[in-house]
Amino acid sequence: MTHFLIRRIFWAIFLFLVATIITYLIFxxxxxxxxxxxxxxxxxxxxxxRVRHLMHLDLPIYQQYWLFLWNLIRHGSLGHSFVNRxxxxxxxxxxxxxxASLVFGGAVFWLSLSIPVGILSALRPRSLLDRIAMLFVLVxxxxxxxxxxxxxxxxxxxKLGITPIAGYCNFFPGTPGAQCSGPIQWAYHLILPWITFxxxxxxxxxxxxxxxxxxxxxxxxxxxxxxxGAGERRVMVQHVLRNSMLPVVTILGMDIGLALGGAIFxxxxxxxxxxxxxxxxxxxxxxLPLVVGIVVFATLAVIVxxxxxxxxxxxxxxxxxxx
Amino acid sequence: xxxLEVKDLRTSFRTxxxxxxxxxxxxxxxxxxxxxxxxxxxxxxxxVTFLTLMGLVDPRHAMVSGSVLFDGEExxxxxxxxxxxxxxxxxxxxxxxxxxxxxxxxxxxxQLEEAVLLHNDVTRSEARKRAVEILKQVEIPRADxxxxxxPHQFSGGMRQRVMIAMALINNPEILIADEPTTALDxxxxxxxxxxxxxxxxEFQMAIVMITHDLGxxxxxxxxxxxxxxxxxxxxxxxxxxxxxxxxxxxxxLLGSLPRxxxxxxxxxxxxxxPPSLLHPPSGCAFHPRCEFVMxxxxxxxxxxxxxxxxxxxRFRCHLDDEARARIWDAKRAKLVTxxxxx
Numbered sequence: 001m002t003h004f005l006i007r008r009i010f011w012a013i014f015l016f017l018v019a020t021i022i023t024y025l026i027f028x029x030x031x032x033x034x035x036x037x038x039x040x041x042x043x044x045x046x047x048x049x050r051v052r053h054l055m056h057l058d059l060p061i062y063q064q065y066w067l068f069l070w071n072l073i074r075h076g077s078l079g080h081s082f083v084n085r086x087x088x089x090x091x092x093x094x095x096x097x098x099x100a101s102l103v104f105g106g107a108v109f110w111l112s113l114s115i116p117v118g119i120l121s122a123l124r125p126r127s128l129l130d131r132i133a134m135l136f137v138l139v140x141x142x143x144x145x146x147x148x149x150x151x152x153x154x155x156x157x158x159k160l161g162i163t164p165i166a167g168y169c170n171f172f173p174g175t176p177g178a179q180c181s182g183p184i185q186w187a188y189h190l191i192l193p194w195i196t197f198x199x200x201x202x203x204x205x206x207x208x209x210x211x212x213x214x215x216x217x218x219x220x221x222x223x224x225x226x227x228x229g230a231g232e233r234r235v236m237v238q239h240v241l242r243n244s245m246l247p248v249v250t251i252l253g254m255d256i257g258l259a260l261g262g263a264i265f266x267x268x269x270x271x272x273x274x275x276x277x278x279x280x281x282x283x284x285x286x287x288l289p290l291v292v293g294i295v296v297f298a299t300l301a302v303i304v305x306x307x308x309x310x311x312x313x314x315x316x317x318x319x320x321x322x323x
Numbered sequence: 324x325x326x327l328e329v330k331d332l333r334t335s336f337r338t339x340x341x342x343x344x345x346x347x348x349x350x351x352x353x354x355x356x357x358x359x360x361x362x363x364x365x366x367x368x369x370x371v372t373f374l375t376l377m378g379l380v381d382p383r384h385a386m387v388s389g390s391v392l393f394d395g396e397e398x399x400x401x402x403x404x405x406x407x408x409x410x411x412x413x414x415x416x417x418x419x420x421x422x423x424x425x426x427x428x429x430x431x432x433x434q435l436e437e438a439v440l441l442h443n444d445v446t447r448s449e450a451r452k453r454a455v456e457i458l459k460q461v462e463i464p465r466a467d468x469x470x471x472x473x474p475h476q477f478s479g480g481m482r483q484r485v486m487i488a489m490a491l492i493n494n495p496e497i498l499i500a501d502e503p504t505t506a507l508d509x510x511x512x513x514x515x516x517x518x519x520x521x522x523x524x525e526f527q528m529a530i531v532m533i534t535h536d537l538g539x540x541x542x543x544x545x546x547x548x549x550x551x552x553x554x555x556x557x558x559x560x561x562x563x564x565x566x567x568x569x570x571x572x573x574x575x576l577l578g579s580l581p582r583x584x585x586x587x588x589x590x591x592x593x594x595x596x597p598p599s600l601l602h603p604p605s606g607c608a609f610h611p612r613c614e615f616v617m618x619x620x621x622x623x624x625x626x627x628x629x630x631x632x633x634x635x636x637r638f639r640c641h642l643d644d645e646a647r648a649r650i651w652d653a654k655r656a657k658l659v660t661x662x663x664x665x
Contacts, residue, residue: 220423226379227418228438228489229411231403238437242428318473319427 008310012303019299023292024065034288038082078293083285088293098168098274102266103259105190106197114202118209133206140203145262149196149269156192164189166271193270200262201255209248216244246317253309257302324395325352326496326529332389334375343600345371347553358530360544362537366597368553369533373499377416378406412442415490419502421482425474431485432470438492457488461518480511491526499531504539516542537580541565549573552598552608555627559636569630569638569647571613574654615642
């Protein structure tokens with residue numbers, strides 16, 4: 001187990017370096033001049049040169065990367081926004097809880113729908129439920145999150161008026177300057193974004209879980225359990241479920257990255273002040289440090305989450321833990 | 324009264340291509356403490372016969388008929404709850420592939436304890452004690468430590484010992500062993516067979532040994548069923564079967580046995596493929612591969628009839644007594660000359 005953890009930590013560090021190098025190269029190599037952007041309105045060439053020196057943009061790229069990495073590791077700093085000079089770390093810290101609420105809440109929603117439906121579909125293949133689930137899957141796979149979000153917002157928020165149309169409320173009550181706060185308002189404002197995620201992902205997961213459960217049910221050890229005299233419920237709970245959830249856990253780890261991408265659309269539609277929404281505005285404003293900061297943070301989040309999933313997997317599967 | 328009496332057992336499966344007749348009328352009886360060898364190639368219906376009588380075929384696809392009396396009680400079509408009381412308690416079962424027959428995410432001990440707890444009103448610690456005890460009986464070294472291991476920490480032979488332990492943990496009256504040694508290497512096979520023989524004496528149980536290996540049958544069985552195309556084609560005591568087999572398929576099986584004293588000779592093989600169960604051949608299912616085929620074989624299924632002067636030795640073949648005796652004598656003479664020459 002210790003070996004496994006050490007190996008995973010080294011792998012995570014390696015992944016982080018690769019991801020940041022690529023991000024850094026892409027964003028600092030594109031043909032926009034960060035110095036000109038940062039120097040303010042109508043700068044003189046001298047101004048631009050001064051700003052360039054100040055931002056170390058006159059250094060070779062590997063030194064810039066090293067500075068970026070050094071600032072990140074030594075001071076935990078991601079630099080400052082070109083647009084409003086605020087610390088990128090502060091901005092990301094503001095946005096991250098919103099995106100986390102959206103993605104993890106969404107994951108809870110899509111799993112709590114797809115696990116029971118997937119299992120029931122596997123137990124009764126070709127039944128009415130299975131066919132309805134299949135239809136649902138097709139819609140979920142085909143539809144774009146923006147479309148799903150807009151339709152939900154229009155029907156439930158605008159026409160029926162039972163949910164907010166858009167907007168976000170802080171989870172912790174008493175946030176200064178906020179219109180609304182507290183867990184109930186928080187959940188009330190996130191319900192449609194969560195459902196958007198649910199429609200988007202539950203579809204795939206229903207099929208995935210259905211296929212895994214069906215495959216596991218035809219395993220030899222399930223026949224062994226029946227031959228021992230175990231009842232169907234016991235066979236499902238003790239022998240089928242844990243084994244069939246192993247691949248689901250892996251896919252879940254990978255899909256968190258995908259969900260962060262989906263958050264860009266969902267946050268835009270529902271006007272949630274999260275990382276995705278601000279990534280779009282930062283990109284539109286050529287606010288390169290903020291873009292890099294958000295990408296770095298998202299990369300880190302995906303790495304950490306994948307690491308957690310791997311650890312969870314090792315706990316679930318003794319073959320990994322003990323090998 | 325026999326411990327297990329099977330009459331006209333039939334199992335077919337609905338598939339997308341049509342109905343597959345896996346078992347088409349099997350009769351046999353098993354006495355207490357007896358060992359029955361069931362021989363046949365893949366698809367002969369030997370495994371399905373016993374999965375059916377244990378109620379382990381999927382009821383959504385399988386159609387089952389006939390009668391299975393276990394200790395005088397009809398268990399074919401019995402309630403699942405009744406079958407569950409019998410499975411694992413009075414009839415134990417082990418399977419071909421020990422590598423996949425144990426749950427990979429549960430400890431060995433947990434899986435053994437489960438078998439005890441399903442049928443006995445005991446505490447988990449009592450079940451654990453029983454599990455350690457049975458692991459010792461199947462000769463697992465350091466059983467009290469290894470009980471906390473996971474299946475992947477055991478070798479194939481060791482896993483099959485665990486499977487045997489799990490099947491025997493509740494002292495069953497019958498052990499159904501479905502090709503228990505097929506997936507193991509030869510030295511391990513011999514160990515497992517020796518173990519089963521010893522345990523049979525200790526536990527006083529009947530064994531059904533499903534196999535395609537006549538060597539295993541010769542080693543363990545009292546009586547033998549030879550199955551082909553979903554039917555019993557010959558049944559006899561093991562001595563009679565090896566001394567005087569009565570039908571061409573059995574001749575072929577015996578002829579294809581490898582013999583250690585023959586070095587250069589090629590193994591004889593039965594030409595052709597096992598019959599399709601979706602579109603079985605007309606008449607005798609073996610006729611397309613039989614070197615002595617006659618017109619009647621293509622039209623009529625031969626009855627399972629007793630051999631000359633031996634009511635317990637039964638077989639299916641249209642060849643008359645004289646022809647069969649002549650052919651077998653010639654075949655045996657050839658086998659013996661080869662042995663002598665070697």
